[in-house]
Amino acid sequence: MSTPDRPLSPHLQVYRPQLTSVLSITHRATGVALSAGAILLAAWLIALAAGPESYSRVMAVVGSLPGKLVTFLFTLALYYHLCNGIRHLFWDAGYGLELDATYASGKAVVVASILLTLATWVVAVTSGSGT
């Protein structure tokens, strides 16, 4: 499709980053990252089905310091995408589309995803799963 005369919106670089636009692209970025995370979940389940040896090999990677850091970041990405996804569902239903409401819900999403991440890891460390 060639439409050379069609007016184009300005390139993204000329915009000052705003909370709304940063959260928007973060939703997409975390979505792509979590799709890679789904491959890790598959690897964990397949290793569990394959037996103790393969399971301990996978857990050696997950339980290492870089592995724990990646798992922590996946938790944060999951909760961000989950909370912001709920924000999107409200928008789909026609609620919260006013400018002040989008900023308020955006801030709420950031706070909620951090709190959920911390809560999950407090539970994990307290129970022993995260150690």
Next chain:
Amino acid sequence: MKYRTALYGVRGLGSAKDGTHHWWMQRLTAVALVPLMLWLAFALASLGSMDYASAATWLAAPLNTVLMLASIVALFHHAQLGVQVVVEDYVHREAVKITALVLLKFITLLLGLASALAVLRVSLSG
């Protein structure tokens, strides 16, 4: 005077019957994933130990087996729908785009099936 028929104008634009299917399935799987992912994260966090025996016993419990299978279906379907849009937005060479979209569908389906089989093997052997 226009000699083109109305049919000519819409040919190649896609089906008129399932225009909202992608959109709707993305929302439906999203709604399902909210409780499922909260369950998965907190269930694994509160497991106490991630060793082989604890993980296998946990997954083999009927409720956990069913919820994990549901999570796999919703998660891989949702991932496929989401990454598809990213590919469609950023990949402009038609051949590369089509190849990527087909591979994406095949890979997510295979990973989903392999994950589901793994869950069933753990659940039914325990």
